[in-house]
Amino acid sequence: MISKEHIINRFVSYITIDTESDPESLTTPSTEKQWNLAHKLVEELKAIGMLDVSIDDNAYIMATLPSNVDYDVPTVGFISHFDTSPDFTGAHINPQIIEKYNGKDIILNQEKNIILSPDYFEDLLQYKGQTLITTDGTTLLGADDKAGICEIISAMEYLINHPEIKHGTIRVGFTPDEEIGRGAHKFNVEKFGAAWAYTMDGSQIGELEYENFNAASAVVKIKGRSVHPGYAKGKLVNSMYFATEFINSLPRLETPEHTEEYQGFFHLHTIKGDVEETVLQYIIRDHDKGHFEARKEMMQKLTEELNSQYEEDIISIEIKDQYYNMQEKIEPVMHIVDIAEEAMKQIGITPLIKAIRGGTDGSQLSYMGLPCPNIFAGGHNFHGRYEYVPVESMIKATELICKIAELTAIQYKA
Missing domain, CATH: 3.30.70.360 (Alpha-Beta Plaits)
Structure with a gap:
């Protein structure tokens, strides 16, 4: 069982580091402050026992979890980005933890009368009784996509600590500048070495996407x-x-x-x-x-x-x-979507297969030779003061990564 407290602590440690990207900058990463979280992630990957941990001159991070089976399994990747959107400030994030959400209005900021209400954001009602992490109304939260990073690292840690779960080689990758459209621009697909990958960059629980704008x-x-x-x-x-x-x-x-x-x-x-x-x-x-x-x-x-x-x-x-729309590159290898869909069903998630009204690193990576559907990270209302994430959704996303790794190994067993 993946600890709720562990997930919360890890996620909060990421979002309290400002990593807002800058579309006017010509450097990679576009802001110097993105390095602060990048270096932390490198040390954390090493600490949990990942191998081949690397960070290049542009802050692209990669690491390996070796196979623990004695037969060939395609290498699968999981990717997220660590920058946050310049649409709304990500500095001085002060998260609020709402235990056992009661389905009513959440006061984000009493002084400024900022309220997160299910009357306007109806999706909140899906999470009645769950633990929500919200903003204090003055910043975005950063679940896009630090929730994805939290889930990937937590899944790798869980697999390392539970070798009874059989899997092939897994590669993880974390990128800067996705929010300004450059997350995949300097991603070394050959170095990453995966047959396919999944970006953990979607919204509500169950989302599985292989079409985008x-x-x-x-x-x-x-x-x-x-x-x-x-x-x-x-x-x-x-x-x-x-x-x-x-x-x-x-x-x-x-x-x-x-x-x-x-x-x-x-x-x-x-x-x-x-x-x-x-x-x-x-x-x-x-x-x-x-x-x-x-x-x-x-x-x-x-x-x-x-x-x-x-x-x-x-x-x-x-x-x-x-x-461009990744559908063209995913449809010839639809088994990678099928594996994710079956993994969701096996852990009690209803798959929501739909088109993304946006884009992810995966859309560009798919055209660079790395087919890369998108999976939910759990957050809602990205890029603004009303952003929130249910902790239970992050836990399920973590379990899903482990299950995808396990099912891929089973599927390729002789």
Whole structure:
């Protein structure tokens, strides 16, 4: 039995270390503070008895649990990221432990009247009677994806301490900068040496995902001309007005707050501007590759059409692909999904097989030659003050890793 107290203590020791990544940085990792947790994880992997523990110049961590069977089993990997999202502060996290959650409102911050309520976050009611870890309302929690790291290390520790559970060689990997889309960029797939892997980076218990968005970023720059407003007639060009026209020309209902399941979107996440220049930063998402390409083309054509109307090139756009739907790479090796699904059933979890409305390191790794479905880590409401994780979900995720390792060995036994 995996100790609840042990899981809580390990998880809290990770989340209280600030590892927020920075999309503006050109280094890897993007923030120096990510090294603080990276070095701690290296020492912890060594302390529990993992072998071949390594950390490279970019803070990518790898380690091995050797096989304890006398026949060939494919090497399986488990991967998580240790950075947290720059969308909300991850500094000075003060977690709250809610024992035997009663299904009612949780006061995160009395002074600021910040409440985590099942009236708004209905998923809370699934965890009535369980132990929840929440924020204090002023930071994110970091369950994305320090819960995944906690589960992987705890599973490796459990397997080391219980050699009666038979398994093949297992590789673990921890990455920086996943939250800014770079988690897999410098991951050495050949060095990792696994036949396939699983990212422990999903949300609620039971999630098993092998489809994700195709993703691109778009930076739109609108140039203006500043003139003294008292003498501006016929001369001043206010870039912010033209930016508004660009924004309003895209489909208003094709945004994150109006879409679900397989529906794609355009998401304007940053505006910075004044009269002289306004910069819009978008992300473009769609599960369907054809629709994805059409969305990029729509933004490109809108830029050209508006410039034509203005009779000068006021607007420029730069679109960059970020990652693609892993489904194409997973479907030829669906047995790796089947193993995870069967493992869930054997430990009493109902599998929730669905498409990710986002991406993980696994989507990029799959295209780099490492098929890599995504499994729940247990957290909810990522990237904000209402993030929480049920401890029982982390325990089940830990058990699931052990069961996947065990079933893989059984499946390949002669």
